[in-house]
Amino acid sequence: MAQVPSRTTRVWTIPNLLSMARLAGVPLFLWLVLGPEADAWALALLMLSGITDYLDGYLARKLDQRSTLGEILDPVADRLYILAVVVGLALRDIIPWWFAVILPARDALLWCLVPFLRRKGYSSLPVHFLGKAATFNLLYAFPLILLGDGEGIVADLARTFGWAFAIWGIGLYWWAGLLYAWQVYRLHGDADRQGPRVE
Incomplete structure (x- = not known):
């Protein structure tokens, strides 16, 4: 074991x-x-x-x-x-406001799920690989986007690669969020059948 x-x-x-x-x-x-x-x-x-x-x-x-x-x-x-x-x-x-709203909106969704976890006796969900991959992409995207706020070939390349990382990061961030929501739904059903437990 x-x-x-x-x-x-x-x-x-x-x-x-x-x-x-x-x-x-x-x-x-x-x-x-x-x-x-x-x-x-x-x-x-x-x-x-x-x-x-x-x-x-x-x-x-x-x-x-x-x-x-x-x-x-x-x-x-x-x-x-x-x-x-x-x-x-x-x-x-440097970035549009929709970008600034869509990421915190995912975290707000997950915060809304916390009471359901607590009510069933769970302390937290395990970190999913997709969540780590999303964070990795976003933490690479932001410096590149900031570097891309300028003129010249370096800024152009940084902006292009930065937005590529950002788009992948947003997609993975929300995908991971939906998987977490699905886990909460499944745990909620399992807890109804088996009783609460604390991880």
């Missing part, structure tokens, strides 16, 4: 510190984009966020520092970065 990865209640782990640093970068990114419009620094911050997003998961596994807090911080940091970026870029007229 496969061994279940251990989780700890520790707060001050290396992966958690990386996630906290990513969270602290959210308001900094918004200030850089909307205040001085320091796009080079905002771009560097986005790239650093993508690196730390990979590192916190890798180090949690490598150092056996998986934690309950980390399972919350990592997706929250991802969602807040996505929200901050789409709002910041929309306010700068």
Whole structure:
């Protein structure tokens, strides 16, 4: 039988510190984009966020520092970065407002499903591969779209590849959201038949 990865209640782990640093970068990114419009620094911050997003998961596994807090911080940091970026870029007229609305709308749908999970005794749903793939695409798309807000061949290429990643990311993001909704529906039916359990 496969061994279940251990989780700890520790707060001050290396992966958690990386996630906290990513969270602290959210308001900094918004200030850089909307205040001085320091796009080079905002771009560097986005790239650093993508690196730390990979590192916190890798180090949690490598150092056996998986934690309950980390399972919350990592997706929250991802969602807040996505929200901050789409709002910041929309306010700068770099992306259209429909783009800025369609991503948070998916998260709002999933938040509406949380009470159904809680009522049946479930704490959360496992992270799906599609959700990770969507986040990966979006975290690549945003720096490229920001870099594409300029003139020249580099900006043109960045804009083209950025929107390619963005379109794939939006599609996968909503596909994953619908799969999560389907899981909640199935769990709701299973719980009615078997009784509640906490994961």
